[in-house]
Amino acid sequence: MPDTSKLEKLNRELEKSEKKLRKAINDEKALQHQLKQLTRKERTHRLCTRGGMLESYLPHPEAIMDEQVSLFLKLLFHKDSTRQLMEKVFAENSTAKEGAE
Numbered sequence: 001m002p003d004t005s006k007l008e009k010l011n012r013e014l015e016k017s018e019k020k021l022r023k024a025i026n027d028e029k030a031l032q033h034q035l036k037q038l039t040r041k042e043r044t045h046r047l048c049t050r051g052g053m054l055e056s057y058l059p060h061p062e063a064i065m066d067e068q069v070s071l072f073l074k075l076l077f078h079k080d081s082t083r084q085l086m087e088k089v090f091a092e093n094s095t096a097k098e099g100a101e
Helices: 001-056 067-076 079-101
Strands: none
Touching: 067 079
């Protein structure tokens, strides 16, 4: 008789542990989903902000096709002076980031 109650107790503990595990797994999924949404929102905000910055330098952005903007950016970013400036900016950002850590 005592073995039966011990077995029942172990089964209840097992069920309780399995329930906690399922809850933890669901909580993890919810947190991963939240992280994914926040990352997507940050990216969308960054793209809109930077797209707006680009458009502010174009005289009539609505009159230019996407392919033309792409060609313009390719030409601009292949210039040596632009590459050097970008390398300098990235190096400064990298140094500042390392200093903050």
